[in-house]
Amino acid sequence: MADRTITQVPGVLVGHHTDPEARTGVTAMTFAEPNVGVVDVRGGAPGTRELGVLGDTIKPYTINALVFAGGSAFGLAAAHGVVEEIETEGRGAPTPTGPVPIVPSAIIYDLMVGRSDVRPTPEDGRAAYRSRSSKPVLGPRVGAGTGATVGKINGPEGMTDTGIGSAAVGVDDAVVGALVVLNAVGDVYDLSGHRLTGSAATDQPAGAIFGGNTTLIAIATDAAISDRNELRRLAVRAHDALAATVRPAHTRYDGDTAFVIAGGRADADVDRLGEAVFSVVASSIVRAVSSSDR
Numbered sequence: 001m002a003d004r005t006i007t008q009v010p011g012v013l014v015g016h017h018t019d020p021e022a023r024t025g026v027t028a029m030t031f032a033e034p035n036v037g038v039v040d041v042r043g044g045a046p047g048t049r050e051l052g053v054l055g056d057t058i059k060p061y062t063i064n065a066l067v068f069a070g071g072s073a074f075g076l077a078a079a080h081g082v083v084e085e086i087e088t089e090g091r092g093a094p095t096p097t098g099p100v101p102i103v104p105s106a107i108i109y110d111l112m113v114g115r116s117d118v119r120p121t122p123e124d125g126r127a128a129y130r131s132r133s134s135k136p137v138l139g140p141r142v143g144a145g146t147g148a149t150v151g152k153i154n155g156p157e158g159m160t161d162t163g164i165g166s167a168a169v170g171v172d173d174a175v176v177g178a179l180v181v182l183n184a185v186g187d188v189y190d191l192s193g194h195r196l197t198g199s200a201a202t203d204q205p206a207g208a209i210f211g212g213n214t215t216l217i218a219i220a221t222d223a224a225i226s227d228r229n230e231l232r233r234l235a236v237r238a239h240d241a242l243a244a245t246v247r248p249a250h251t252r253y254d255g256d257t258a259f260v261i262a263g264g265r266a267d268a269d270v271d272r273l274g275e276a277v278f279s280v281v282a283s284s285i286v287r288a289v290s291s292s293d294r
Helices: 072-088 122-130 228-245 270-290
Strands: 013-019 024-030 036-041 066-069 105-107 164-171 174-181 216-223 257-266
Touching: 013 122, 024 072, 024 122, 024 174, 036 228, 066 072, 066 122, 066 216, 072 105, 072 122, 164 270, 174 257, 174 270, 216 228, 216 270, 228 257, 228 270
Parallel strands: 066 105, 216 257
Antiparallel strands: 013 024, 024 066, 036 257, 164 174, 174 216
16 A cells, blocks of 8 residues: 555546645645545534535535645635636536536645745645646645644644645455545554654643644545445544544644545445545555654
């Protein structure tokens, strides 16, 4: 799985716009169509756009793109550029006046690590969308992960730069992949319990800076799943993996958000898919740390 990322899932393309000076950016993803998506938000501080179309009482819409960005609420503007790009392609939900692109998005708070006056713009979103490819996702400090950090529960001295991690694995005839923007209050551990960030000296909350968080998770699969209840079980397993590798997770200072999008015809057992989701999310989180220059 070392060289496999979310772009191994048939139909998945990923692109980034990165501003290394301001330490922020945008990541745009597209998927095989038609598809079905769900979202599961945990933690007390999410920043999102267009999540209503993924709700229980709304008929399923094909997701034309998913956008992750830095810049806190200001960064949600990046999704508008992606919407405009997709409009020029004639894609979107059909309406009497033409297709309306469906582009959910979510942001991390990275304003305190770079230039707080520079936030992702619609043009940055367009750039990320135009750069999409099926090449392996390289990280960590690219796109929406450029200004990501963990360990803020320990104060400034305990902070560690992270970014984007991605992994994928085969399940029966299907492939499932994850892309994670790791930006958490807590510290990171691998599944054996080995601590990857922070130290024993920083076990007690410093109370200095809890702001600047939220971990974003995208799960994609080509498994033939149209039942949203089954997709929600996969989102639960994604959050289980987050809770197993980030301590603490889902705090009131985090806005941890997991998207699951299925588009394809491959056969796969849903329970096996759930365990694979746990594995690829945990691997993505570890990669977002182990690939960083710490």
